[in-house]
Amino acid sequence: MTVIDQNSICKTYDYSSLISDQDDQNVCEIVKEIIDSGNYFTNSPRYQTKENVFARPEPVWLKLRMSFLTSVFLYLGSEVRVSNMNAWSFMTNLDEAEDRDNLWHNHLPDISKKKMSGVYYVHIPDDVADLDHAGTEFAPNGVNNPERFFMRPHRKTWHIYPSQTWHRPGIVQSKQNRFIVAVDIEINT
Numbered sequence: 001m002t003v004i005d006q007n008s009i010c011k012t013y014d015y016s017s018l019i020s021d022q023d024d025q026n027v028c029e030i031v032k033e034i035i036d037s038g039n040y041f042t043n044s045p046r047y048q049t050k051e052n053v054f055a056r057p058e059p060v061w062l063k064l065r066m067s068f069l070t071s072v073f074l075y076l077g078s079e080v081r082v083s084n085m086n087a088w089s090f091m092t093n094l095d096e097a098e099d100r101d102n103l104w105h106n107h108l109p110d111i112s113k114k115k116m117s118g119v120y121y122v123h124i125p126d127d128v129a130d131l132d133h134a135g136t137e138f139a140p141n142g143v144n145n146p147e148r149f150f151m152r153p154h155r156k157t158w159h160i161y162p163s164q165t166w167h168r169p170g171i172v173q174s175k176q177n178r179f180i181v182a183v184d185i186e187i188n189t
Helices: 021-036 059-076
Strands: 002-004 011-014 081-092 114-123 136-139 149-151 157-162 166-169 178-188
Touching (some): 021 059, 021 178, 059 114, 059 157
Parallel strands (some): 002 149
Antiparallel strands (some): 011 157, 081 178, 114 157, 136 166
16 A cells, blocks of 8 residues: 655645644643533544534634645645635544444535645554554545555644545554544635
């Protein structure tokens, strides 16, 4: 299986000079509180927050929101009009992981709209042995086509891709929680 850091479909934007370890820890704590309060989806995928986390008041969400937006503009090569930005978080571990074959999806149910998506790996557990396959797996030509690749997860980095790209979470390898933030945004042309 091909493993990439970025390609023409998925590009990475590093914000390690803006986002701190404490910021990532704060996100994990907030998301855990959301999950513990029951404000998550119980269908597939489990432990995905229901609320738009970018609408939360904590300062860390401003950093993530603005860095995501900047990453989309950089990906597109220009500042564009956008709308309907929605962000959520997802928490998983080996004890509660679902069958990955059931998690293939894309974020573009309405093909008349242009959308971009992003994933930010807030926390990949330290005991993950195979980091190459712990990020996100992509099927750029659909799940029935054998062409696939894994995006290697990078810390403090947005991974940006067109929303119509089929993907699923990487291989869960730890009993510790893995946390991500994912976002969709509409591009108004």
